[in-house]
Amino acid sequence: MKVCITLLMSLIPAAFIMGAATESAAFHNGGVGPCEGCHTMHNSFQGATVNNKSTPQAYLLREADPSSTCLYCHEHQNDVGPTTFHISTPAAELPPGMPPKQLTPGGDFGWLRKTYTWYASAGDPTLHSSPGDRHGHNIVASDFLYLADATNTSAPGGSYPANNFSCISCHDPHGIYRRNNDGSITTTGKPIAGRGSFVSSPDPTSATSVGVYRLLGGKNYQPRSLAGPYQFVNDPPAAIAPDNPNRSESVTQTRVAYGSGMSEWCQNCHPTMHTLGGDLGPTTLQHNSGSMAKFVQPYQDNYNKYIADGNILSTPDPSSSYLSLVPFEEGTSDYAVLKTHAKTDDSYLYGPDASSQVMCLSCHRAHASGWDGITRWNAVTSLIISNGTVSAGSYAQEGLAYQPYGQGRTETEALQAYYGKPETKFAPIQDTLCNKCHIGVYP
Amino acid sequence: MKLIKLSFIIAVAVLAIAGITTTSYAFHDGGVAYCEGCHTMHNSLQSTTMQANGAYGPGTNNMFLLQGQDQSSTCLNCHGKGNTLSGYHISTQSITIQNGNTTEVPQQETPGGDFSWVKIGYDSKASIAGERHGHNIVALDFGYVADSTNTKAPGASTEYLASKLTCISCHDPHSNARRDSTGLVVYRNTNSTFPSIMASGSYGQIATPGSAVGVYRFLGGNGYQPKSYPAAPVFGDHIPLAIAPSSYNRTEASTDTHVAYGSNMSEWCANCHDQFLNPTSTLGNPGHPHPAGQAIDTTVMNNYNAYVMTGNMSGGVGAGYWSLVPVEQGVTDYNALATSGSATTGTSTYTTVDTNAKVMCLSCHRAHATAFNSMIRWYNNDSFVTENSEYYTNANGNAPNTTAQAQKAYYDRPVSDFAPYQRVLCNKCHAKD
Numbered sequence: 001m002k003v004c005i006t007l008l009m010s011l012i013p014a015a016f017i018m019g020a021a022t023e024s025a026a027f028h029n030g031g032v033g034p035c036e037g038c039h040t041m042h043n044s045f046q047g048a049t050v051n052n053k054s055t056p057q058a059y060l061l062r063e064a065d066p067s068s069t070c071l072y073c074h075e076h077q078n079d080v081g082p083t084t085f086h087i088s089t090p091a092a093e094l095p096p097g098m099p100p101k102q103l104t105p106g107g108d109f110g111w112l113r114k115t116y117t118w119y120a121s122a123g124d125p126t127l128h129s130s131p132g133d134r135h136g137h138n139i140v141a142s143d144f145l146y147l148a149d150a151t152n153t154s155a156p157g158g159s160y161p162a163n164n165f166s167c168i169s170c171h172d173p174h175g176i177y178r179r180n181n182d183g184s185i186t187t188t189g190k191p192i193a194g195r196g197s198f199v200s201s202p203d204p205t206s207a208t209s210v211g212v213y214r215l216l217g218g219k220n221y222q223p224r225s226l227a228g229p230y231q232f233v234n235d236p237p238a239a240i241a242p243d244n245p246n247r248s249e250s251v252t253q254t255r256v257a258y259g260s261g262m263s264e265w266c267q268n269c270h271p272t273m274h275t276l277g278g279d280l281g282p283t284t285l286q287h288n289s290g291s292m293a294k295f296v297q298p299y300q301d302n303y304n305k306y307i308a309d310g311n312i313l314s315t316p317d318p319s320s321s322y323l324s325l326v327p328f329e330e331g332t333s334d335y336a337v338l339k340t341h342a343k344t345d346d347s348y349l350y351g352p353d354a355s356s357q358v359m360c361l362s363c364h365r366a367h368a369s370g371w372d373g374i375t376r377w378n379a380v381t382s383l384i385i386s387n388g389t390v391s392a393g394s395y396a397q398e399g400l401a402y403q404p405y406g407q408g409r410t411e412t413e414a415l416q417a418y419y420g421k422p423e424t425k426f427a428p429i430q431d432t433l434c435n436k437c438h439i440g441v442y443p
Numbered sequence: 444m445k446l447i448k449l450s451f452i453i454a455v456a457v458l459a460i461a462g463i464t465t466t467s468y469a470f471h472d473g474g475v476a477y478c479e480g481c482h483t484m485h486n487s488l489q490s491t492t493m494q495a496n497g498a499y500g501p502g503t504n505n506m507f508l509l510q511g512q513d514q515s516s517t518c519l520n521c522h523g524k525g526n527t528l529s530g531y532h533i534s535t536q537s538i539t540i541q542n543g544n545t546t547e548v549p550q551q552e553t554p555g556g557d558f559s560w561v562k563i564g565y566d567s568k569a570s571i572a573g574e575r576h577g578h579n580i581v582a583l584d585f586g587y588v589a590d591s592t593n594t595k596a597p598g599a600s601t602e603y604l605a606s607k608l609t610c611i612s613c614h615d616p617h618s619n620a621r622r623d624s625t626g627l628v629v630y631r632n633t634n635s636t637f638p639s640i641m642a643s644g645s646y647g648q649i650a651t652p653g654s655a656v657g658v659y660r661f662l663g664g665n666g667y668q669p670k671s672y673p674a675a676p677v678f679g680d681h682i683p684l685a686i687a688p689s690s691y692n693r694t695e696a697s698t699d700t701h702v703a704y705g706s707n708m709s710e711w712c713a714n715c716h717d718q719f720l721n722p723t724s725t726l727g728n729p730g731h732p733h734p735a736g737q738a739i740d741t742t743v744m745n746n747y748n749a750y751v752m753t754g755n756m757s758g759g760v761g762a763g764y765w766s767l768v769p770v771e772q773g774v775t776d777y778n779a780l781a782t783s784g785s786a787t788t789g790t791s792t793y794t795t796v797d798t799n800a801k802v803m804c805l806s807c808h809r810a811h812a813t814a815f816n817s818m819i820r821w822y823n824n825d826s827f828v829t830e831n832s833e834y835y836t837n838a839n840g841n842a843p844n845t846t847a848q849a850q851k852a853y854y855d856r857p858v859s860d861f862a863p864y865q866r867v868l869c870n871k872c873h874a875k876d
Binding site: 134151152153156157270271272273274286287305309310311312313314363373379380381382383386387427428429430431432434438439 | 470471472474475476477478479480484485487488489490500501502503504508631634635636637638639640641653654
């Protein structure tokens with residue numbers, strides 16, 4: 001009976017969220033969700049404790065810590081593939097050789113659970129390693145076996161403490177930040193009528209607001225559980241996701257329409273990691289990212305010419321050059337435009353123009369990826385596709401004694417890390433995707 | 444723990460390339476390596492900075508987002524870290540600039556030579572150390588400074604400033620040029636479609652159809668010019684055709700390291716030293732330079748094949764080739780050279796030169812550095828290479844101070860390989876001794 005009641009309790013927040021199988025659904029509704037979805041006032045429901053905890057946790061959370069509370073809904077057992085709002089794969093479902101299941105644009109935190117080792121060549125006796133904690137933002141979620149980053153004890157380029165890093169470091173669980181119909185972002189004012197992250201989201205009106213992108217924290221945001229000078233200085237970015245972004249890209253791409261402000265928002269925790277503009281050269285000492293990092297020539301043309309290694313269009317074709325593995329911001333905060341560009345059917349594949357800009361997420365995913373540095377592609381190998389075990393080229397070198405390119409991943413894992421994009425989309429011998437922008441730039 | 448992780452980071456950058464033996468490895472893979480091998484986007488990796496020079500904190504980089512203070516320093520982050528003969532190293536890390544009676548011995552024995560020789564000056568009276576011993580790359584993190592005497596490349600119609608000379612003056616780090624499966628050089632930047640580089644082309648691997656291998660030592664090809672030096676002379680289409688044995692950094696105490704030079708080496712050197720190239724004029728014409736780039740005549744051919752040492756012309760067919768005085772074979776087909784069996788550390792198929800062979804810049808010079816002035820392969824400032832069955836040394840002069848230095852300068856060859864009073868090795872071709 002107790003088990004049944006606990007099971008019922010567990011369904012309350014899930015039922016809020018789920019809805020149809022592949023639609024992003026509404027528990028948060030763009031703002032604060034029902035309190036009892038995350039908190040429990042008395043750790044008691046119909047004569048039973050909530051979720052097997054003997055006492056309420058800190059902040060009356062239903063789980064041991066903030067991230068665990070989020071994962072209570074956002075991680076799910078026995079998913080057969082990418083499923084709605086799930087962003088983590090349980091540890092027990094990640095045996096050697098099997099990849100995380102979720103394919104959200106931010107990535108599956110399960111990659112943090114995957115450590116790879118390999119030998120590179122016959123003459124190199126070193127057992128190389130790609131530790132799991134290098135694959136993502138190391139949220140602390142003890143109920144779900146996620147631990148703090150032991151290497152980066154504070155945010156690179158900043159001071160945010162790793163042992164206090166959780167989902168709510170970035171996402172405001174109470175969702176007070178709202179987007180108004182004049183484009184402003186405020187924490188008070190008109191009521192939030194619904195989420196603002198998706199194509200089907202309502203637009204703000206003279207009477208109502210919508211939630212900011214992904215409930216991200218805005219100016220002055222700081223989790224209550226974190227003391228110290230860590231208040232955000234920048235508001236959430238302008239972006240729109242397609243309604244069903246957690247999906248395989250084996251046939252068509254998932255295009256999140258990034259508008260502006262992403263890099264500046266990342267700066268909240270990584271303030272010294274970015275430069276606002278300028279071309280690579282002797283006086284620019286950081287990789288460009290942000291509102292001033294426009295796609296000046298030749299980068300714009302490079303992106304629009306690049307198909308794959310060895311296949312560069314003679315003239316740019318911006319109408320079909322978009323690659324979701326190397327996304328960019330469009331340099332706009334016009335949500336009407338962004339909503340027409342967020343697609344999953346390849347009906348809008350336009351590449352960058354002079355207004356477009358490089359952002360942190362051009363190279364990284366927000367949650368986790370299959371590769372070191374949370375990069376979208378393996379950036380610590382010279383080839384992302386090599387002859388491997390398949391003459392046409394393969395992402396991994398599964399079964400080979402030496403794997404300088406596949407670096408310990410199975411083909412299944414590597415393919416999943418590229419969101420199911422078939423190798424045939426690229427060249428059989430494919431350089432890293434830095435070349436999407438930089439091909440031909442260097443001498 | 445932190446130390447272990449730091450070691451791992453270094454291992455990623457270094458051991459992925461190297462290993463512990465002297466065989467060539469795959470970091471460059473014949474083309475552009477992974478970007479973070481040389482650059483750093485944020486100067487941050489696993490809670491530490493990636494810059495070797497430590498000039499900045501996380502989030503701020505060196506110019507061009509390089510991991511070294513300059514281009515050459517970035518190369519030497521991997522290639523300059525050896526203190527013993529090993530792998531792909533082309534510099535001996537422990538050696539610092541010194542003048543006078545030093546006994547330090549550079550350790551690397553690549554065909555191009557150990558750059559550390561430019562740090563070693565034998566003459567305590569001279570104001571300059573060893574800068575006459577090689578190409579003076581600027582690599583400030585490793586103590587290499589610009590040539591103070593030759594402030595421009597000698598023999599250049601378009602000046603190449605010494606202050607701009609770095610590894611990437613010659614080597615294209617992003618490897619625009621490549622050889623397709625037929626051996627022809629094709630370029631990435633001037634074609635819409637081009638074959639992807641599958642492997643190094645320096646060791647004789649032939650590309651599979653549709654793919655490519657890198658050009659020799661990914662030297663700059665047609666149109667090459669470092670982005671950091673837009674006033675540099677623009678290279679012509681003269682990629683050298685050459686193949687090295689895969690174990691090329693090794694002692695030659697027992698057997699030669701036979702690099703198979705096919706063609707185009709002198710023409711490529713002329714990208715910066717064009718006035719020193721002499722593909723046509725004949726001996727006796729006033730003002731002609733030594734005929735670099737010309738085929739040898741019958742007299743030189745016979746001399747070369749017969750010459751063993753001073754006073755010994757008994758070599759002949761099958762015993763002529765000597766890696767201390769290499770020549771080009773005159774081969775222009777990469778695939779033919781790759782399958783010829785001439786590049787080896789064992790028994791080469793190219794032991795007898797013919798009149799297709801050409802004298803080239805590297806017949807007399809090494810590409811990086813040597814123990815001797817003008818980076819010549821042998822001591823060329825006096826008559827003798829050996830005296831009384833000992834290598835010629837000359838403390839506080841212009842020859843090596845010690846026998847150990849001299850022996851290393853000749854890649855550990857026993858002095859018995861030479862005559863007791865061996866004259867300079869110009870005689871390999873000219874036989875005047």
